[in-house]
Amino acid sequence: MVLTEARDLFLNDRETYCSDKTVKNYRNNLRYFFDFVSDRLQKDPSQISLEEIEKLDINQYSIYLKNKIRNDNNPNFKAKEPRKISARTRKDYLKDMKCFWMFCIENGYCQVNPSEHLKLPKAYGRMVEPLTVDEVNIIDSCYSINSTYGCRNLAMIHCLLDAGMRPGEVVRLKIQDLHFSEGYFVIHFSKGGKSRIVPMGRTVKKYLQYWLEKRPDCSHEYVFCVENGDPLTGNALKCVIDRLKISSGIIRLFPYLLRHTFGTSFCLGGGNLEILRLYMGHSSIETTQGYLHLADNLRFCNNIYHLDPIFFVKAY
The missing domain is CATH 1.10.150 (DNA polymerase; domain 1)
Structure with missing residues (x-):
């Protein structure tokens, strides 16, 4: 063959x-x-x-x-x-x-695997510093809540930051996935085809409600759209973050930094590691443990962005 x-x-x-x-x-x-x-x-x-x-x-x-x-x-x-x-x-x-x-x-297409004994290189990830309270305040100040698309951008950013969503999950988020009265998101068809439920904090809830009031009439059910009413794309979200990097002066800003901040802040707040795995949609606890390691290195720092208390209270 x-x-x-x-x-x-x-x-x-x-x-x-x-x-x-x-x-x-x-x-x-x-x-x-x-x-x-x-x-x-x-x-x-x-x-x-x-x-x-x-x-x-x-x-x-x-x-x-x-x-x-x-x-x-x-x-x-x-x-x-x-x-x-x-x-x-x-x-x-x-x-x-x-x-x-x-x-x-x-599948029997060949008898010998020439790559069988190939050793893979070790890839040491560089430490990602989470956002501080002051930096998030700077980010929020870059947008006006009275502006339609300023509202949209705040809602998107806090979906990443306060719910730990992946950029693709923000793009695919639908209106029926938002459960405001119950206080949670349902994230469908995540990485690996899995779905999960994530609590909805007060900040992201506020921005989402403001955005939905200003959202133009669209022929689709996606939460976020671009100026002509078409669904938001991954590239459009990346462009928003790229522009924000310049306007905020936070040069290390990129979409996954917001998600990383969520994971680190959850560990710093004393959250359970297995619960964090479920909230972030990780298939392996080993991936989640990286946030615990980073949080342990930041125990002395009290200025890391704080998640909503909803993540740290008992259900009843």
Whole structure:
């Protein structure tokens, strides 16, 4: 079997249970490997059989990624100082490649897995400093609650900050997912296709109610929209945060920093780690434990953004 045929079968298999975004990542990450092998063997991937790929090819690909410059295949990208791709990105590329070979072995498309003994690079994440109370006050002051889209932006930002949502979950949030009287969100079709319930604090509730009063008439049920009434997109949300980074002067600001602040603040407030895992939609408690580690390093700091007390009271 040739590489392209095996790739198509692999992607078709993943489409049955992975999100479109995950399948797209598999396709893009495998493309780097296929391009490398094609150059190395001087053949088109449609002419390279699985049996032709050897352990040496895999090792050379790993070395190539170790020295790969970011965006070196984008002629429109101009960097002042060329930087290599991060260890985390390199690890993602290699993990997806190993996953492809495991699929081929499991389905009998080849007899030997050339990537079996490949060691993945260690990717040490850099510490993400959560937002302080003062910084959140600066962020809020960048928008007027009397402005329609100032109201919208405040509501979006506090969905990330006060409910720990992922950017994609904010984009997909629908009006029927907001339960104001009961005081919670229902977040559907999260990462991994799971759904969860998250308490709705007073601040985010206030901004959401203001926004829904000003929200233009739309032909859809999504909470957030752009100026012409179309549903908000992930790129539109990113642009809002990029502009906010400039207007607030908080250069380290990015969408996931708001979610990270939620997780760290929950741990600092004494919240239960398993409950935080459920609120954030993590499939593994190991992911959630990273927030506990960060919170332990920040015990001395009392200026980290505080979550609504609703997260720390008993139900009855």
